Amino acid sequence: MLILGIDPGTAIVGYGLIEKQGHKITPVSYSCWRTKSDMPMTERLLIIYESLDNFLRESPPDVMAVEELFFNRNTTTALTVGQARGVILLAAAKNNIEVFEYTPLQVKQAVVGYGKADKKQVQFMVRALLALKETPKPDDTADALAIAICHAHSMRRI
Helix, strand or coil, rough: EEEEEEECCEEEEEEEEEECCEEEEEEEEEEECCCCCCCEEEEEEEEHHHHHHHHHHHHCCEEEEEEEECCCCCHHHHHHHHHHHHHHHHHHHHHHEEEEEEEEEHHHHHHHEEEECCCHHHHHHHHHHHCCCCCCCCHCCCHHHHHHHHHHHHHCCC
């Protein structure tokens, strides 16, 4: 099964495609799409949508796992990330890809075993679980892989 993890954002959208065979998970491809902060939001959202849509057509996953929106203090950031999530979900729907959503707490629990793990702990476990030589950069890419791993580990319970 191919699982695509997505860490939504407007400046950087991390993605990580993994394959799950039995209990084994292996990385297939991972990176990020970037938009420039000086661009109008409509153009940034179009870039995100088209980048993901092209990826889904070229490397269609069986499912997509997306991080749920986490409200902290900055509601402006939450709203723009929500717009990015919207175009991400639209691309999945257009390509008939089933979407599963996970909170940051669920991702950390699945990958590290502790829901309040810090970024370094998550990155360490992503690297270890996927037998990578280096920690994926930027952080958004490692987070996307963690989201995909979370779904791989959660599949038994869904």
